[in-house]
Amino acid sequence: PLPLRTELSRLEIQRYSRQLVLPETGVRGQLRLSACSVLVVGCGGLGCPLAQYLAAAGVGRLGLVDHDVVELSNLHRQVLHRESRLGTSKARSAAAALREINSAVQCVPYELALGRDTALQLVRAYDVVADCSDNVPTRYLVNDACVLAGKPLVSASALRLEGQLAVYGYRGGPCYRCLFPKPPPPETVTNCADGGVLGVVPGILGSLQALEVLKIATGMGTSFHQAMLIFDALEGRFRHIKLRPRNPDCAVCGDNPSVTALQDYEQFCGSSATDKCRMLCLL
């Protein structure tokens, strides 16, 4: 964990002055932010704007997880990456871009696909986790790791012209499994390659996700720990949905959990976390 400092430097006061004058943040919130570490799972359409605003705001450390390399079809929405970084690691491309915005933020790239053997250790090393992934097995994996490690999970997703956002496992609220105890049948799951996505839709969701991370990190708290935000870009409408409470019978966060260690999530979901074949077929 990062040390909680007791004062800001002159340059920090200048850099963050517009946040410091906000009573909701103030010097105290800024110091908390600089002591906070956030694990960003996925440096794609959600992870890019999220990490961008967290770095700009002065989060202490950002862990950037992505096993993939930058491709041309990413650039319409993954705004930290550049033409000059095509073919390089997304985690490293993101870290490089973030350092140019704010060199004081520790950006740690992890060039790996989060798995049952790596997830728990990594999640334990951070204060807040942002799920910016793009597949079902990773969403269950990250959820279970966050429950087991006791970390709040800020989760967003986007597809076509829609987006969803919720915070799981925070202040006694439900976890992802409380809402979705069974994974969806694989044939009902659409990814961004098949279904497409308008790039700014994950941009909006990733920014909203960053806001909730910042609210948690500074101590403002979140309004989505038992609620979901649902966005319809075509109509420009947001729905604010009240969700069920934590399920005492939940397999992972319940009172007598059956899941006490990470599982094989690809088998559980019947799909792969790193499947690219359908994406390649399209081109």
Place this chain on the structure above:
Amino acid sequence: PLPLRTELSRLEIQRYSRQLVLPETGVRGQLRLSACSVLVVGCGGLGCPLAQYLAAAGVGRLGLVDHDVVELSNLHRQVLHRESRLGTSKARSAAAALREINSAVQCVPYELALGRDTALQLVRAYDVVADCSDNVPTRYLVNDACVLAGKPLVSASALRLEGQLAVYGYRGGPCYRCLFPKPPPPETVTNCADGGVLGVVPGILGSLQALEVLKIATGMGTSFHQAMLIFDALEGRFRHIKLRPRNPDCAVCGDNPSVTALQDYEQFCGSSATDKCRMLCLL
């Protein structure tokens, strides 16, 4: 105006593949986008994410207006700028960052404060205008120029933990003056320096603004031409407000307008468009 091409190159198909599979965009929408030019008034907290997503999506030309230089206190929200560009022109800093994302987009920096002598000519040269400015005189100036030139205006604003978005002068809807015929008393106006702003709030609003520009440019149309979106970041709540229709007695877009040429907006509003004194006092 940019030429409307009839087909996409192989590289464009690859780059924009995730948008092309959307029925709402498709090849036709992408071609329209590449023939569309957008004037971005202000390369700050709203203009940065807006221009970022418009460039990534493949808008044909972006005009980037800002008279200011990059300062350290900008970097917490103005995500196109970098530590290495402190002291350089914001319009040029933004253009350079955008070219790295998408070199096919024509980025034209205008290092000037939009005034009554420059605004109309500039607005006439673009298809859609995004008001990302930060002061009252510029908001009236841009509105009047858009009405006189017959261009749709996508307008957003952000302060503290709140944001607002609307589209003016589009498909018979109201203009900014229809809503606000009289400027607010100068002593009631707070800017980001005085009031502060959490950086990701203009990030969310600028991204939503980019979405509406993209919907207009591709032909999906907007849901905000007689409506306003109001965002409260602390509660995570969006309000979707139905607005009044165009006012036939409006001074600029009414049936017998009294404003038929641009005015002195600093005098009209009793405040300056480029005032930085209060900002300097804070530091």
Place this chain on the structure above:
Amino acid sequence: MAAPLSIQLEFGGGAELLFDGIRKHQVTLPSQPEPWDIRSLLAWIKENLLKERPELFVQGDTVRPGILVLINEADWELMGELDYQLQDQDNVVFISTLHGG
């Protein structure tokens, strides 16, 4: 006898693709001996609105995993799930969970 009910159904997150891409359906549920609940609504949807591949929407007598049901803007679990008795003018939303990023 339950009187006929006029309700609004909405599908989103991709679930609308099972209904010709139409998101909003204003429907009238006919008079029937039992009160209308979500269980009988699902059977009615399967019979009257679902064109093909019903297993992508219903499994057994409930919705398939990964679809969230909202009754008047609240998670259906807060409302009694399958047993919730529909009221006239209710709004019921079926939304597929998204996983993309």
Place this chain on the structure above:
Amino acid sequence: MAAPLSIQLEFGGGAELLFDGIRKHQVTLPSQPEPWDIRSLLAWIKENLLKERPELFVQGDTVRPGILVLINEADWELMGELDYQLQDQDNVVFISTLHGG
């Protein structure tokens, strides 16, 4: 005589700073000979809620330029502006226009 009305007032966009920073006020308007309209509501707010510098909120008998009034989520111009007659449980929002970027 108009019966007492219970309404919700909200202030935003900075207007809340004139009301001790409190955004939501559940208020009861007392019984009075005339029906309650927005005009009389503004006078009541000035008398009962506004602590200081009323000119930053009301000017003459209306709100100052730059404040948008919303009655039940719609622009007050659509509802009759100052002449709108308040109903029990109405929601009235006063929101300052933002100009920052």
